[in-house]
Structures are given as C-alpha cells and as structure tokens.
Amino acid sequence: MKVLIITYYWPPAGGPGVQRWLKFVKYFRDFGIEPVVYVPENPTYPLEDSSLVAEIPKGIEILKQPIFEPYRFAEIFSKKESKTISKGIIAGKEKQSFIQRFLLYIRGNFFIPDARKFWVKPSVEYLKDFIIENKIETIITTGPPHSVHLIGKELKNQTGVKWLADFRDPWTTIGYHDKLKLTKRSLQKHKRLEKEVLKEADHIVVTSFTTQKEFQSLTDTSVSVVTNGFDKESIPETVLDTKFTVSHIGSLLQGRDPKLFWKVLYELTQENKTFAEAFQLQLVGAVSEDVLFSIKEAGLSDFIVFKGYVPHIEAIQIQRSSQILLLIEIDSKETKCIIPGKLFEYMVSKRPIIALGPADADISRIIKETNSGVFFEYHEYEKIKTQMLQYFNHFQEQKLKSHVIGVEKYSRRNLTQVLTEILKNT
Numbered sequence: 001m002k003v004l005i006i007t008y009y010w011p012p013a014g015g016p017g018v019q020r021w022l023k024f025v026k027y028f029r030d031f032g033i034e035p036v037v038y039v040p041e042n043p044t045y046p047l048e049d050s051s052l053v054a055e056i057p058k059g060i061e062i063l064k065q066p067i068f069e070p071y072r073f074a075e076i077f078s079k080k081e082s083k084t085i086s087k088g089i090i091a092g093k094e095k096q097s098f099i100q101r102f103l104l105y106i107r108g109n110f111f112i113p114d115a116r117k118f119w120v121k122p123s124v125e126y127l128k129d130f131i132i133e134n135k136i137e138t139i140i141t142t143g144p145p146h147s148v149h150l151i152g153k154e155l156k157n158q159t160g161v162k163w164l165a166d167f168r169d170p171w172t173t174i175g176y177h178d179k180l181k182l183t184k185r186s187l188q189k190h191k192r193l194e195k196e197v198l199k200e201a202d203h204i205v206v207t208s209f210t211t212q213k214e215f216q217s218l219t220d221t222s223v224s225v226v227t228n229g230f231d232k233e234s235i236p237e238t239v240l241d242t243k244f245t246v247s248h249i250g251s252l253l254q255g256r257d258p259k260l261f262w263k264v265l266y267e268l269t270q271e272n273k274t275f276a277e278a279f280q281l282q283l284v285g286a287v288s289e290d291v292l293f294s295i296k297e298a299g300l301s302d303f304i305v306f307k308g309y310v311p312h313i314e315a316i317q318i319q320r321s322s323q324i325l326l327l328i329e330i331d332s333k334e335t336k337c338i339i340p341g342k343l344f345e346y347m348v349s350k351r352p353i354i355a356l357g358p359a360d361a362d363i364s365r366i367i368k369e370t371n372s373g374v375f376f377e378y379h380e381y382e383k384i385k386t387q388m389l390q391y392f393n394h395f396q397e398q399k400l401k402s403h404v405i406g407v408e409k410y411s412r413r414n415l416t417q418v419l420t421e422i423l424k425n426t
Contacts, residue, residue: 002034003423004131004139006123006151008116010039011056014049014309016250016341020168020207020228021142026057027416033423035060036136038127040067040119047286051311065126068118070111108180112189113171114145124154131159138423142166144174149197156200162426165201168228170211173334195219203426205419208362210337226419227366228341229410230348233313238320244278244395245305246354247322249315250342252287255330258356258378262298264385268392269303275392280305284318319349323395329357331378336361344410347372352391352402354384372404 009017041064141152156163171194198219269276353373364375394400
C-alpha cells in the first residue's frame with residue numbers, strides 16, 4: 001500500500017513538529033506501507049537539527065517543490081521579531097512592540113490559515129499528476145501549518161483519492177489564536193476552512209482526547225486519537241547528575257510561567273541549605289523573555305543553567321541524566337488538549353516527572369495511567385512544595401527514580417501499527 005504524506009516539517013527541521021511523521025515513516029514498511037513524502041524545497045525553519053537527517057529511512061521517495069515564505073519579507077521590518085513569531089514566541093500584550101503587533105495583525109488577517117498558504121496551489125498542481133500517474137490511493141496531511149490540509153482537500157476533490165487529516169494541534173482553539181489580532185471576518189474564515197477540512201476528510205487523526213471530543217462535535221467524520229510517542233533511542237549510557245537537577249526540555253513560551261512553582265523552588269533554597277547547595281534549574285530549548293524574567297524575579301538567577309536549543313539526541317541524554325523532569329503547560333482551558341511529544345520521552349527516561357497545567361488536562365490522565373510522575377494545577381502550592389521535598393529526600397538517599405507501567409503502547413512502532421490499521425480501514 002503506497003501512501004503519500006504531505007508535511008511542511010521534515011529534516012533538517014528541528015523541534016517537535018518534525019518528530020511525529022519522521023517516526024511514522026521510519027516504521028511504516030514494517031506494516032506493509034510504502035511511504036512517499038512531499039515537503040517544501042526551500043522552507044524557512046525556525047529551528048534546525050541536521051542530526052535528524054540520518055533517521056530518514058533509506059530508499060524513501062521524497063518529493064520537493066518550492067515554497068514562497070512571507071517570513072523572509074517580514075525580516076525587512078525586524079529579523080528578530082519575525083523569527084520569534086515563527087517560533088511561536090509571542091510576548092504578552094503589554095510587552096508587544098509596535099512591530100510585533102503589526103506583524104501579528106498581518107499574519108492573522110492576510111495569511112489565512114497561515115503564512116504557508118502560497119504553497120497550496122502549486123502543490124496541488126504538482127501532486128495531482130503524481131497521484132494519478134503512480135496510482136496513489138491514500139494521502140495524509142499533517143498540520144500545523146493547517147494550510148497543508150487545504151492541499152489535501154483540493155487533491156481529494158480533483159482526484160478522488162482517500163484523505164486522512166492529521167492534527168498535531170487544534171486549529172481555531174489553539175492557545176495562540178487569540179493573539180493573532182483577527183478581525184471578525186478573518187475568524188469566520190478560519191472556522192469555515194476548519195469545518196470544511198473536518199467534513200471532507202475521510203478520517204481525522206488527533207493527538208489528544210480533548211481534541212477528539214471537540215472535533216466530534218463539529219463533524220460526522222470518524223476521529224481517532226493517535227498520540228505522540230517515544231522511540232527506543234540508541235545512546236551511550238548516561239550518568240545521573242550529582243546535583244539535584246530539575247530540567248525542562250523544550251520551548252518555554254509566553255504563558256508557560258508557573259510563578260508559584262518558581263516561588264516554591266526559591267523558598268526551598270532559602271529554608272534548606274542542603275537543597276540550595278544541590279539544586280539547579282536546567283532549561284533546554286527556547287525560553288521567552290517573559291518566562292526568563294519571572295524565574296529571575298523569583299530569585300533563582302544563581303540556580304539557572306541555560307543550554308538553549310540542542311540536537312534531539314543530546315536532549316534525550318539530558319533527560320536521562322536529570323534528577324527531575326519538568327513539564328509545563330499554559331494554565332488555560334484551551335491547552336487541556338496539549339500532550340507534548342516530550343512527555344513520552346520523559347516517561348521512558350525513568351526519571352520522575354513534575355507536570356503543571358490546567359484542571360482536567362490530558363497530560364494528567366497519561367501521567368497517572370503510567371505512574372510516571374505527579375501532575376499539579378498551578379495554584380497547588382503546598383502540594384507542590386511537599387512533593388519537591390519528598391523527591392529531594394529520595395535524591396539524598398539515592399533512591400530517586402520513576403516506576404513507570406504500561407508505557408510500551410506509546411512506542412512509535414506500536415503507534416505506527418495503530419495508524420496502519422486506521423489507514424487500511426479508511
């Protein structure tokens with residue numbers, strides 16, 4: 001069974017957006033599927049990780065076509081602002097510069113559904129001939145960027161091919177949507193396009209239970225959950241840090257800012273000299289200025305180790321050598337649905353997880369199910385402090401570790417098998 005996968009993010013792109021379909025492609029052949037991948041020829045990726053190129057299976061057919069990237073023109077106004085917006089790092093309203101407000105307005109109202117909309121028409125023209133000539137029966141689109149789904153919609157209309165639409169994140173209910181300064185007309189267009197995609201696709205795949213419920217209320221199309229997962233990485237044996245290292249791996253964008261948690265950490269350093277001598281807060285990945293300011297304002301400047309973005313394999317090593325892994329989601333009902341891919345990598349690192357997020361978050365369900373850590377809402381100050389002290393005591397006794405259960409179903413290979421069954425039954 002030959003399947004055409006249409007994606008914007010592909011190696012050498014870095015970050016979580018590339019991981020999901022790179023891994024599915026890696027295992028598809030084990031289940032009788034031959035993937036063909038279509039990607040942009042000249043993309044503007046906010047993050048790059050050339051080490052991921054080595055993970056592309058040998059012999060996979062990869063199609064490429066040029067893409068017009070408006071972000072390149074945005075750099076005329078401000079290279080820094082355009083790059084931070086493309087990464088998703090958006091300052092709070094009171095801290096937005098005039099340039100950022102202007103770029104967000106243009107991005108939200110002139111590029112619907114997103115800045116990659118200009119790739120739709122040339123991609124359809126190129127791919128419809130390829131589909132017919134190569135007798136492709138099924139295509140997959142994955143977003144964001146959600147303009148990729150518009151390619152799938154047009155290809156289905158013009159060729160009759162079966163179409164599976166994969167949503168790594170929601171569309172109109174994503175947390176940053178209200179920051180795009182959308183006019184009423186623009187918001188209506190987003191919702192119309194979203195509804196058309198949900199209605200016309202032959203099957204919808206999402207990464208969380210909350211998004212599944214949301215989409216099921218908008219369409220009669222079948223909606224399945226296939227979460228992100230972990231791969232069994234071959235890396236050198238890692239040694240645990242001798243410090244009591246609490247690590248956050250991944251982007252800490254505006255809004256992921258649990259100020260009470262920073263306060264807990266600071267108070268522990270003040271109340272417990274041994275804790276202060278052992279503790280360090282390690283940040284790996286992009287961190288917004290707002291969050292960094294909050295951490296420093298809490299009094300933790302002397303305890304921060306900031307590494308910035310690192311290659312994926314190094315991030316895995318850092319996870320496995322840390323004492324505690326920190327997972328932070330924005331405290332908002334719109335983010336209940338977010339289950340980041342790093343959660344699954346955290347789980348198999350065998351290091352305890354401290355997770356913070358909104359009430360009834362999907363991450364809470366998975367952490368509890370797998371016994372991989374503890375989830376807290378932002379306001380649970382005393383509970384967080386008690387847990388951190390308990391973990392620190394276990395660290396001192398050299399007994400700090402995670403006791404995960406039932407995580408194998410979240411392996412990338414097993415998830416690919418689940419996705420294969422969906423494809424064969426669509």
